[in-house]
Amino acid sequence: MQLRKVHGSENHFFLLDQTTLEQPLTDSELVALAQQITNPATGILDGADGVLVVDKSDHDNVLGQMRVINADGSEASMCGNGLRTVSRYLAEKYHMNQFKVETMTADLQVSRQSDLAPEVPAFSVEISPVRFNPEAFPFENLGDQPLIDQPVPAFVAGLNFTAIAVPNPHLISFVDEDVMNGNELGELGARLNGHNNYFPDGVNVSFAQILGKNQLFVRTYERGVGFTNACGTGMSATSLAFAMTHANLGEFDHTITVYNPGGMVKTKVHQTEERYWIDLIGNATETHHIEVAESALHAANVTDDNTEISETNEETAYLQFVDQLPKVSAIAVKK
């Protein structure tokens, strides 16, 4: 059967469609497979940041279900970069360009967009629901109110923080270039994803630099993974924090350009009486098709010896697209 290696902004995943298997993998087999195949030491193709699991959905006008297993085997409720690649996979499988995808807490609207460049397909995906209440993360020992643009000296002295769940948990701070290039993000990310008094289930931590009106650079230390080249839900939550806490620079219902170490996406943050949501627009790149026996998946043993791997021409096309972007940061792409 066929696995795919995919990415959104160089946030890499293996994509597995359970409906193509004789016998779908059980949850524990999915965890074991994610831990094995994404690890550069034991997996293939330099590993990845997680596994996207596609399955059927019995919800109305929903083409399929997406589950997200992080590299460490933990399951996340949402993945923005991953949802763009799952949307492309389902769009091509069912010849549709606008539909919904079932995720852990909501069926989300997705649609094909015009290519960012030749051989660089793009999708727009809804990031929702948005929550601020401590229970949604959960977070503790930070008061019983939402954390919006507040100093938290216990995290990093001198920085303000905002916590937004979309619905996976994000902690965001707007920083200057020195802090962006410093060790604070890695140290805080590791601290809040180990045993700590604040985020018992961990948290994705993003630092953002404001480059101008509706322009950001975002770097994320992800729960269950560590540093990635980009975090779709992180860039989306950061865009919302931007509009909420820097209203003169980040605008609701306007396109916000978000650069990241792996490239660039666009976001649009929306607010109505009832809710906030974010549109995340960016590439959905397929770099490799991998033929592998189903038994190797069940055994969490996918290696160079038991796979037939064919590379597409899309990584070259994507890198050409990135090359023509403005150089906004010295932070290099993580393989």
Ligand SMILES: N[C@H](CCC[C@H](N)C(=O)O)C(=O)O
């Ligand atoms: N590490 C995240 C899941 C992946 C999210 C990220 N890769 C994205 O593109 O949104 C979490 O545990 O909440």
